[in-house]
Amino acid sequence: MRADRLVSLVLLLRQHGRLSATALARELEVSARTVLRDIEALSAAGVPVYAERGRNGGFALLPGFQTELTGLNHDEALALLVAGSRRRAQAFGLGPALASGMRKVVDALPEDHRTTAAGAVQRLLIDPETDLLARKVAAEEVPxxxxxxxxxxxxxxxxxxxxxxxxxxxxxxxxxxxxxxxxxxxxxxxxxxxxxxxxxxxxxxxxxxxxxxxxxxxxxxxxxxxxxxxxxxxxxSGGDTVTVLARVDPARRDSLVDTALSVGSEQADGDGWLRLDVTFQDRRHAEWALWQVSPRAEVLAPEWLRGALRDRAAEIMDSYVAEPQRRVPPRS
The missing domain is CATH 2.30.30.520 (SH3 type barrels.)
Structure with a gap:
């Protein structure tokens, strides 16, 4: 593990020119103290890394220093194969391996290609952490x-x-x-x-x-x-699934279908709305999905779902009929 980290440290310095201990620690996911120990180990091994003092200082390699550290280990190669996005690699516990492998790939490129590739990467964003409505995509946490x-x-x-x-x-x-x-x-x-x-x-x-x-x-x-x-x-097709017959505004059709397990029959209704048979994972899933597109959708069946949505709407309406409850600040 430490050998791979030392390789990554050298490649980071080659590709960025100069980095502070804090920046290196963030990239390598270790402490700044560990970075300092690694810098000492590289110096002892003959790698020409030096420190620059001052406000914009940090660590750098002597100009012209070249490496042959392009060999990918198993996890790095695997991470590149699943790297449709960094999040997918992260899901399999391969996030650090992906970062390390990509540094080696960049380092193996000729100088002019390396500059072009670095510029191109800045123009691409895959699977951002939020959508256009600033809703954060909640990734599952797995130790x-x-x-x-x-x-x-x-x-x-x-x-x-x-x-x-x-x-x-x-x-x-x-x-x-x-x-x-x-x-x-x-x-x-x-x-x-x-x-x-x-x-x-x-x-x-x-x-x-x-x-x-x-x-x-x-x-x-x-x-x-x-x-x-x-x-x-x-x-x-399991026993817990719920199939709903609903009418929906065509403008909200995709919003509803995207949350469903499957869509059965679909046909136009007389007023321009669509009539759909939509299957959900369970009762709670069905109620949540139809509530998201209300009032631009109406449940026709089952009756229990119509009742659940009606009760929810009535509860919200009641909370807005009365005067708002104003909190009185406590006396000092």
């Missing part, structure tokens, strides 16, 4: 130790023991045969089998994980995309 163990079992083909928190149940330990990892938006899933039956686990609900020595019972080859599609189909 690094959990991701490492899960990833190790998946790649090595070993059985995996996980401490899993299922919905509305106490956490329990399970031994499974991992198949692969899937990320969808901000959520990551572990596809596996347990006692021969297909299972899908939310990675954020894995509280602890341990890769075992015993080989996993699984096929040598897997079509992960097909496996995901099959499990998605089974999930949508």
């Amino acid at each position: 690094d130790a959990v991701v490492r163990e899960v990833r190790r079992a998946v790649f090595a083909g070993r059985k995996l023991r996980i401490h899993y928190q299922a919905t509305d149940r106490d956490p329990d330990w399970r031994t499974i045969d991992p198949i692969g990892l899937v990320t969808v938006g901000t959520q990551s899933y572990l596809l596996a089998t347990r006692a021969g039956a297909d299972r899908t686990y939310r990675l954020s609900r894995v509280l602890a994980a341990e890769a075992l020595d015993e080989p996993a019972q699984r096929s040598e080859q897997v079509d992960l995309d097909q496996a995901w599609q099959e499990r998605s189909s089974r999930f949508r």
Whole structure:
């Protein structure tokens, strides 16, 4: 780990010219004190790194210093393969490896290409943390130790023991045969089998994980995309799903459909609105989704959902009928 960090430190100085200990610590995700120790180690190994004092000072390499540090390690190469965006690499615990690997890729470019590439990167933004309405995209938090163990079992083909928190149940330990990892938006899933039956686990609900020595019972080859599609189909047809018949303003059609599991029949109504059969994950999901597009949508069935939305609307209306409650500041 330290050898990779020292390589990254040299590459950062080569690509940026001069950086403070604070900036290096932020890039390498370590403390400033660790950076200072690494600088001393590089100097002792003959790397011509020097310090510049003053307000705009920092650490730099002697001009003309060249490296041959272009070899990617396993995690760095893997991170580049899943680097459709930094968030996707981050979801599998490969964020630091992606940053390190990209530094090596940039360093391996000829000087003129390196300058062009650096300028081009500033013109591209993939998967920002907020959308146009400034709503923050909430990424799931998964401990690094959990991701490492899960990833190790998946790649090595070993059985995996996980401490899993299922919905509305106490956490329990399970031994499974991992198949692969899937990320969808901000959520990551572990596809596996347990006692021969297909299972899908939310990675954020894995509280602890341990890769075992015993080989996993699984096929040598897997079509992960097909496996995901099959499990998605089974999930949508499960017993907890709710199908809603609704009328919706065409201008809000996509807003509703984008939150649904699936859309069945769709036809134009007499007043220009659309009539849809839309399936949601459960009752709470259905109520939330239809409330988001109200009043530009009307539930026709089931009746319990019409009642739930009516009660919610009435409760909000009642809170605005009376005079507002004004808080009186306490006497000093």
